[in-house]
Amino acid sequence: MVAAVLLILSLVVTGPAFAQSKYASIVIDAGTGEVLYRANADDPKYPASLTKMMTLYLTFEALEKKRIKLGQSLTVSRKAASQPPTKLNLKAGQRIKVEHAILGLVTKSANDAAMVLAEGIGGSEGRFATMMNQKARRLGMARTQYRNPSGLPDERQVSTARDVATLATALIRDFPKYYPYFSRASFTYRGIEYPNHNRLMASYDGMDGLKTGYIRASGFNLAASAVRQGRRLIAVVMGGDTPAWRDAHLAELLDQGFATPRTPKARAAPLMASLRAPATPNRKPDYVDASAVEVASLEEVVDSSDLATLAATVTASSDVSTDTALGLPTDKPASGPAAKSAVGPWGIQVGAFGDAAAGRRALDSVSRRLPSLLASANPQMIPVTTGGGRLFRARLMGLDEATARSVCASLTRAGEDCIMIGPQGL
Numbered sequence: 001m002v003a004a005v006l007l008i009l010s011l012v013v014t015g016p017a018f019a020q021s022k023y024a025s026i027v028i029d030a031g032t033g034e035v036l037y038r039a040n041a042d043d044p045k046y047p048a049s050l051t052k053m054m055t056l057y058l059t060f061e062a063l064e065k066k067r068i069k070l071g072q073s074l075t076v077s078r079k080a081a082s083q084p085p086t087k088l089n090l091k092a093g094q095r096i097k098v099e100h101a102i103l104g105l106v107t108k109s110a111n112d113a114a115m116v117l118a119e120g121i122g123g124s125e126g127r128f129a130t131m132m133n134q135k136a137r138r139l140g141m142a143r144t145q146y147r148n149p150s151g152l153p154d155e156r157q158v159s160t161a162r163d164v165a166t167l168a169t170a171l172i173r174d175f176p177k178y179y180p181y182f183s184r185a186s187f188t189y190r191g192i193e194y195p196n197h198n199r200l201m202a203s204y205d206g207m208d209g210l211k212t213g214y215i216r217a218s219g220f221n222l223a224a225s226a227v228r229q230g231r232r233l234i235a236v237v238m239g240g241d242t243p244a245w246r247d248a249h250l251a252e253l254l255d256q257g258f259a260t261p262r263t264p265k266a267r268a269a270p271l272m273a274s275l276r277a278p279a280t281p282n283r284k285p286d287y288v289d290a291s292a293v294e295v296a297s298l299e300e301v302v303d304s305s306d307l308a309t310l311a312a313t314v315t316a317s318s319d320v321s322t323d324t325a326l327g328l329p330t331d332k333p334a335s336g337p338a339a340k341s342a343v344g345p346w347g348i349q350v351g352a353f354g355d356a357a358a359g360r361r362a363l364d365s366v367s368r369r370l371p372s373l374l375a376s377a378n379p380q381m382i383p384v385t386t387g388g389g390r391l392f393r394a395r396l397m398g399l400d401e402a403t404a405r406s407v408c409a410s411l412t413r414a415g416e417d418c419i420m421i422g423p424q425g426l
Contacts, residue, residue: 022219022238023039023040023219023238023239024040024045024160024239025038025235025238025249025253026039026161026235026236027234027235027253027254028233028234029232030172030173030225030232030234031231032262032263032423033423034422034423037257040161041160041161041162042161043160043161044143045158045159045160045221045238046158046159046217046218047144047158047218047238048151048213048214048221049109049150049151049211049214050212050223050236051148051149051157051213052105052114052151053164054132054135054136055105055128055132056105056106056171056181057135057171057175058131058132059121060175060178061175062121063178064175064177067121068121071097071098072098073095073098074101074117074119074120075094076090076091076092076094076112076116077119078092079119080092080115081112083112083114083152084111084152086111087112088104088108090113098117100187100189101113101114101116101117102117103184105117106181106184106211109197110194111150114149114150115149129146129147129149132146133146136163136167137391139167139419140349140419141159141163142384143158143159143162143163144158144159144160145157145159152215153215161237161238168225168234169234170419172225172232172234179209182208182210182211183201183209184196204226204251205228206226206227207254208225210223210225219238219241220243220245221239221240222237222240222250224236224250224254231262235250235257344399344400344401344404345423346397346399346400346401346421346422347377347395347396347397347398347404348395348396348399348420348421349394349395349418350362350394350411350416350417351394351417352384352393352394353394356381356383356392358392359381360379366407370407373410374396374403374407376399377396377397378396378398379396380394380395380397381394382395405420
């Protein structure tokens with residue numbers, strides 16, 4: 001009864017006033033997975049150049065697996081050279097080093113460099129887009145669809161503030177060797193200096209990356225991370241009216257996030273109350289009272305009218321509960337082997353599979369290989385329906401944080417996929 005009332009309240013604050021809005025935001029504690037604040041965080045939005053975060057994720061992954069090298073030169077195709085601005089003005093037939101293409105994406109947000117990396121890694125833009133979507137599913141980005149590597153306008157290319165935050169977390173967690181690229185203040189290529197588009201890095205104490213984005217349909221987007229006193233927060237703002245408003249608003253959200261006491265083992269996702277956005281027409285976020293803590297993740301998606309049809313193909317199907325679709329704790333029994341006694345709120349995900357049997361086999365294989373670490377794990381198959389079809393997230397839950405890290409480290413060293421699932425899920 002209480003949950004139903006709070007869900008109704010959530011729908012009230014995310015109602016008609018925001019149905020047309022481009023605005024969405026989220027703030028999370030990267031160390032715990034705790035959601036400190038969210039507004040329209042699961043609504044489909046146009047990511048614009050935030051898309052390049054996934055292009056860079058796959059580039060860093062290819063570097064880690066030695067498929068490409070930083071000093072390797074890639075040939076610029078006619079398609080890459082023809083990409084509209086912003087760009088490095090690469091010419092067809094020219095060659096560019098992988099590291100220079102990376103820096104072009106991070107600083108200039110170069111669309112031509114993004115296409116060079118996509119074709120160099122995936123063979124073609126289409127195949128690379130498939131790789132992007134597959135990785136998004138593995139990371140738990142269930143409401144994201146990619147069609148190109150740059151974020152140039154495509155009505156089918158959508159994401160959410162929560163999914164972008166998930167990707168930012170993965171970049172920082174999975175690639176500590178390459179994440180510092182995001183902190184580069186500028187990049188000089190062929191005698192031209194390109195400053196980083198994220199101007200906030202120069203003024204916000206502790207900020208060390210990520211990415212800006214803009215197309216007319218999206219408004220001004222920014223995903224950013226900052227560290228203060230050993231605590232890392234990730235914030236995403238989408239749909240700002242101006243770069244200045246976006247930056248000021250994200251800085252305010254981070255300030256109030258850092259002022260919020262850390263709760264490492266919180267089960268639910270508390271919301272920060274009384275956050276005040278800088279004055280701007282039609283962009284005030286839907287602040288939710290902190291009394292709604294226990295159902296923060298039950299916020300129902302409110303589709304922008306121009307995205308409603310597409311959203312229906314991307315978001316989880318109605319026959320899957322919101323808790324289950326988001327990977328949050330649920331009282332419903334999980335399919336698969338009987339649950340064992342849990343020792344912690346953490347877990348791991350070893351993949352997202354097209355059928356439950358394949359997922360169970362993967363869980364069984366991991367459990368057999370690491371029996372001492374996973375003796376108390378609770379196997380779970382989390383069904384979700386995405387634009388690519390029905391998937392089953394294979395998870396082993398009920399671990400403490402140290403065990404989850406150890407298991408993922410072991411699997412990663414063996415060249416296998418593994419992501420940590422914090423107390424709030426992904």
